[in-house]
Amino acid sequence: MTNKKIWFVTGAGRGMGVDFVKAALAAGHAVVGTGRDTDAVAKAVGESDDLLVVKLDVTSRAEAEAAVRAAVDRFGRIDVLVNNAGNFFAGYFEELTPEQIERQLGTLLIGAMNVTRAVLPVMRRQRSGHIISISSTAGIVGFAFCSAYAASKFGLEGWMESLQQEVAPFGITTTIVNPGFFRTELLEPASVTYGEPSIEDYAASRADQLKWWKAQSGLQPGDPAKLAQALIRITSEQQPPRRFIAGADAIALAEQHVADLQAQIAAYRELSTSLALDDPALAGSTR
Numbered sequence: 001m002t003n004k005k006i007w008f009v010t011g012a013g014r015g016m017g018v019d020f021v022k023a024a025l026a027a028g029h030a031v032v033g034t035g036r037d038t039d040a041v042a043k044a045v046g047e048s049d050d051l052l053v054v055k056l057d058v059t060s061r062a063e064a065e066a067a068v069r070a071a072v073d074r075f076g077r078i079d080v081l082v083n084n085a086g087n088f089f090a091g092y093f094e095e096l097t098p099e100q101i102e103r104q105l106g107t108l109l110i111g112a113m114n115v116t117r118a119v120l121p122v123m124r125r126q127r128s129g130h131i132i133s134i135s136s137t138a139g140i141v142g143f144a145f146c147s148a149y150a151a152s153k154f155g156l157e158g159w160m161e162s163l164q165q166e167v168a169p170f171g172i173t174t175t176i177v178n179p180g181f182f183r184t185e186l187l188e189p190a191s192v193t194y195g196e197p198s199i200e201d202y203a204a205s206r207a208d209q210l211k212w213w214k215a216q217s218g219l220q221p222g223d224p225a226k227l228a229q230a231l232i233r234i235t236s237e238q239q240p241p242r243r244f245i246a247g248a249d250a251i252a253l254a255e256q257h258v259a260d261l262q263a264q265i266a267a268y269r270e271l272s273t274s275l276a277l278d279d280p281a282l283a284g285s286t287r
């Protein structure tokens, strides 16, 4: 182990966050393992002199700032931030309440922003750092019954891609991770909230969706311990990837999406390229 780094992981009490902490410790790094329930985090990841467990509900900006202060007090720096904490509000858009949609965005999008906002001054001071945000295949393509979740993950990706350009001058790199289905607790009752059945038009398809989603828990092909090893590898690279699509299922979806996008471009290329002002002198910004 030549290059010991300080990791900061959100949602480290259950699911893939536990694997991220364990893998980083096993690779010789120091880790700030955070979660809403610090006892659960400590129990899940075990003890180590290189581990600091800190309370952090990512929806709290104050807790994010306090957790970052605690991390810097203990280890002096933060090299790798993993925005991992998440949950899943599943249901048809019309059957998810506005409050449920706000809570979904609040955890997956605003939560990641809260933690990153607290960490960035540390990384800018260091002139180095690596921000990893766990997105999803639903950050690349939308799925029925996942509108709130996909909206959050698409938002996360737009934010991350923009942030990348803003912080690169300070030596900070970013990576979006798009996992396919991994065997965690995300589809268990503690993590998933289903919309309330309220619209008869959706009754039949809702029943199919519920049956499908409930059957997936425990069947996911991805091994979170292997995903954690993949993160160890990409964080050790000189130029980490801006995106890491994780899992054969995720690659298949992404490839289909690229093909669909190409077909959509091709179908209307002529119409699309005919939209410029006739007088080029009047043409301004292309944005």
Ligand SMILES: NC(=O)c1ccc[n+]([C@@H]2O[C@H](COP(=O)([O-])OP(=O)(O)OC[C@H]3O[C@@H](n4cnc5c(N)ncnc54)[C@H](OP(=O)(O)O)[C@@H]3O)[C@@H](O)[C@H]2O)c1
Pocket: 010, 011, 012, 013, 014, 015, 016, 017, 035, 036, 037, 040, 056, 057, 058, 059, 083, 084, 085, 086, 087, 107, 111, 134, 135, 136, 137, 178, 179, 180, 181, 182, 183, 184, 185, 186, 187, 190, 191, 220
């Ligand atoms: N598993 C998959 O197939 C899959 C696929 C694509 C993307 N992802 C993404 O992977 C990430 C991790 O999910 P997972 O699969 O490991 O799910 P999980 O097993 O349900 O674990 C979710 C973790 O997030 C924590 N969490 C939830 N809300 C939080 C909050 N407000 N503040 C802090 N921590 C919070 C949970 O802590 P509590 O114990 O306190 O609830 C738990 O530790 C999520 O961003 C998810 O969207 C997962």
